[in-house]
Amino acid sequence: MGCLRACGETTRIRLLALLVLGELTVKDLTVILGQSQPRISRHLKLLCEAGVIKRYPEGAWVYYRLGEGGPAELARRIVAQSQQSDPVLAADHDRLVSLRRAKAEEAAAFFAARANNWDKERSLHVPEVAVEAAMRALVGAKSFDTLLDLGTGTGRLLELFSEQYERGIGIDTSQNMLSVARANLDRVGLQKAQVRQGDIYALPIAPDTADLTVVHQVLHYLEEPGRAILEAARTLRPGGRLLLVDFAPHELEFLREKHAHRRLGFSQEQVGNWLAEADLELVSTNDLTPGAGEKDKLTVTLWLAQDRRVVTDLPVADPTKELA
Incomplete structure (x- = not known):
């Protein structure tokens, strides 16, 4: 019942639909949803307390990811039902794709700057x-x-x-x-x-x-x-x-x-x-x-x-x- 209450809110369903696809930070989620950081953080806290998602600190950042077990599986089913022809979730997904593309370009630049040293070692x-x-x-x-x-x-x-x-x-x-x-x-x-x-x-x-x-x-x-x-x-x-x-x-x-x-x-x-x-x-x-x-x-x-x-x-x- 606690899981259903945690998942049964529009913003939290939007968050879950994104976290089903991979791990994201609060900053990522604020950019995609266009909502304030305190609001997003509050929703994430409720989902964590219900055992639906997990948080992983990484330096000054915290990554969130869908958990494992019963609550997370129930959340997956709720998201699957909600995703059918939902224009809001579709738009969120498009913004996630754009965000990942930008991050991939940043990662490629970092890797390219160090490629010469790694290529030398591999040789x-x-x-x-x-x-x-x-x-x-x-x-x-x-x-x-x-x-x-x-x-x-x-x-x-x-x-x-x-x-x-x-x-x-x-x-x-x-x-x-x-x-x-x-x-x-x-x-x-x-x-x-x-x-x-x-x-x-x-x-x-x-x-x-x-x-x-x-x-x-x-x-x-x-x-x-x-x-x-x-x-x-x-x-x-x-x-x-x-x-x-x-x-x-x-x-x-x-x-x-x-x-x-x-x-x-x-x-x-x-x-x-x-x-x-x-x-x-x-x-x-x-x-x-x-x-x-x-x-x-x-x-x-x-x-x-x-x-x-x-x-x-x-x-x-x-x-x-x-x-x-």
Whole structure:
């Protein structure tokens, strides 16, 4: 009943019709609806209290998104009924499309300004398409519930694995990169994925959340990679998997000076020790080495580890009774 009361108001239906399509800030919603910020904020507060939507702080901004479970599903049905030939909702949708287009242009400009550095890094190892193919081969084709992408950057991995997961979450510290990721997710219409601002050492993710957590080309930027692996392991469900992708040891010092790398690659022993400290079992590794005559290029290594806890429907025997 509380959900119905929260949704049963014209402005709140307009808000829900927009939030069904993705996450938006208060500023976004005021622009689209043409209403004051206090008015929009009050309606959003009521929807949050009813459990229909969720709020995600990101620096000075707060993003709102449709929640999960019963109240949110009821809201989806209400919106679906309301959208039939409603000119107000249609106009809101057109303004949302225009707003997203403007944000995509801003994101593209930010990305283009940094493309030279990223292109330089990519030229130092095997093509990215080969890295992505190796990642998919290690993960396998089986479907799973939740993907967590740490250091999501452009959100590429949320797109890469989109056919396999039911829910995708990308985490990054940079608001600019999150803008790029949101624009990319909007471009491909990937509504089951979302991105959040967060610290890789203190993730805004509950324990036992992810079936697959990925850390792709992030560890070499960190002062404490082992600590980040411990935090990534905390996010895994019993039997969940952690995929690490980074460079093998190398001596390209200019990557420290010009590309902000803190670590010049990682050895098998080093990563193996960190995984053991996180109580994860190393399942498989794969080295993507440069071709003949490419001595100055880097080896990309993939490590796949698994949470040691066993998922079972069978009763677990009590060892104290066996000893009695």
